[in-house]
Amino acid sequence: MFTILLALSAGMLGYFLTEFGKREFLRESEAAINIEIAMLSTLAETKNDNLVPYIKRRGDNDPIVRFRYESVNGTLIAGAIDPMPNDIENFMEGVLRFTLNTADGAQVFAAKIHTFDDGSRVIVARNVNELITSHETLKHMTWMVMVLMLAVVIVSFGISYFVVSRINRIAATAQNIIETGDLSQRLSIDSEWDDLSSLATVLNEFLEKIESLMSGIREVSNNIAHDLRTPLTGLRSDIEALKNQPADPRKIDTLLADADRILGIFHALLRIANIEKGKRADFFRDFDLSRLLLDVAELYEPVAEEKMVKLETHISPGLFIKGDRDQIFQMCTNILDNAIKFAPPHSVVRVLAAVDGKRIALRVEDRGQGIPDHEKDDVFKHFYRCDSSRSTPGNGLGLSLVQAVVNQHQAKIILEDANPGLCVRILF
Incomplete structure (x- = not known):
């Protein structure tokens, strides 16, 4: 029209x-x-x-x-x-x-x-x-105006056809996703110069994010069911065995330990969820990261000595960042706990922090078995545990919490080989 x-x-x-x-x-x-x-x-x-x-x-x-x-x-x-x-x-x-x-x-x-x-x-x-x-001259100019307007007519028709067809394709794909529930579908992109292609690219990234989140939810649900089935089954068996028998303090302690483990898993999940919501971002304050790292190292010094691991710190003074001190403290304890846990006896775990260009770099290095390259992206998933750590106590939520805190503070975490061992590097 x-x-x-x-x-x-x-x-x-x-x-x-x-x-x-x-x-x-x-x-x-x-x-x-x-x-x-x-x-x-x-x-x-x-x-x-x-x-x-x-x-x-x-x-x-x-x-x-x-x-x-x-x-x-x-x-x-x-x-x-x-x-x-x-x-x-x-x-x-x-x-x-x-x-x-x-x-x-x-x-x-x-x-x-x-x-x-x-x-x-x-x-x-x-x-x-x-x-x-x-x-x-007026006639010639009139013909020029008419030719230009004809060009506008042709271009406007082409643009309208292009826009409407792209919008209809986007709507058709969205409707198909709604009807089938298949989040793997993506919008087709024919070019990269127009705004609708940019919109389609953003929507594809949006769909990819949703698909990843839904896959993560399904995976977490399966992992929760798998990780809780064993302790709950054992807990039920022990409770059933206590029927019509005198109370045994050792049995009660075992039942309490199993219950605490289950509660610990749910507590960790809820803590990660609260961090990912980002509701505490408004309460960020400047604090001394150097002092916090020294406190974490002092807290884990006895744990390292018990495992016959030497804990070294190389922390530059006066490293201030803006964030949630409690979250950063929990993150650092998780990283250091993992490093000491997987470090072999008589080895060294190093905690380093210094200014790196325009950022503050935190490094935690151990001399353990490290993480294979093909698993470095998966270790941040809920309940994921490397093959080399199956026999080590834990629930696979430590690095998930670390990732949540890193994202909350708009930092960057990088897992690198320490040859041997693992280096966890965080850039604030």
């Missing part, structure tokens, strides 16, 4: 400019000629023989106007139009058009004929060559 209306507007504009321009300059010329004829008629009625001198004087003073005053039999009495031109045409009703030679070459004149009462007549011609040239 827009294309059709724009095309009609272009046609009407072109017609208006050409026809209106032509009529206006013809009316102007006819009005000027009528004034000349009225003056001549007035002079002819006075019968003072002023008509011929006026025609001569007027023709000499104004080169735009030319006259031919002739008798009844056509003999020239006065005026510069002699002889009569042969290319006389009708300009419009009552107005003639012909060509006369001038100092500037052949020029187009518009003329009218007036007959006096005695039968003589006068031809009054006015040079309209400049007006015709202007009208031709």
Whole structure:
């Protein structure tokens, strides 16, 4: 509809400019000629023989106007139009058009004929060559405007077709996802230069994120069921075995330990969920990361000594960051706990922190078995445990919490090989 209306507007504009321009300059010329004829008629009625001198004087003073005053039999009495031109045409009703030679070459004149009462007549011609040239220029410009508007019509139709077809494809894909629940579908992208392609790219990333989250939810649900089934089964068996038997403090302690382990898993999951919500970001404050790391190292010094692991710290003073101190403390304890847990006896675990360019870099290195490259992205998933750590106590939620805290503080975590061992590097 827009294309059709724009095309009609272009046609009407072109017609208006050409026809209106032509009529206006013809009316102007006819009005000027009528004034000349009225003056001549007035002079002819006075019968003072002023008509011929006026025609001569007027023709000499104004080169735009030319006259031919002739008798009844056509003999020239006065005026510069002699002889009569042969290319006389009708300009419009009552107005003639012909060509006369001038100092500037052949020029187009518009003329009218007036007959006096005695039968003589006068031809009054006015040079309209400049007006015709202007009208031709206007016609050319009108055609240029119409061509440009036609281009606008074509481009607008192409854009509308392109936009509507892309939107319909996006809507069809979205509707299909709603009906089938298949989040693996993606919007097709034919180009990279237009806004709709950028929108489709963002929507594809959005769908990919949703698919990843849904997959994570399913995986977490399966892992929760798997990790809780064993302790709950054992807990039920132990409780059932206590029926009709005297209370055994050792059995009760075992049951409490199993219950605490289950509660610990749920507590860890809830803590990760609260961190990922990001509700505490408004309460971030500046604090001394150097002091916090020294506190963490001091807390885990006895744990390291018990495992016969040497704990070294190389922490630059005055490293201040903005964040949640409790979350960062929990994150650091998780990383250091893992490093000591997997470090072999008589090895070294290092905690390093310093300014690295425009960032603060925290490094925790151990000399354990490390993490294979193909598992470095998976270790941050809930309940994921490497093959080498299956026999080590834990629930696979430690690094998930670390990742949640890192994301909350817009930091970056990188797992690197320490050759041997693992280096956990965090950039604030």
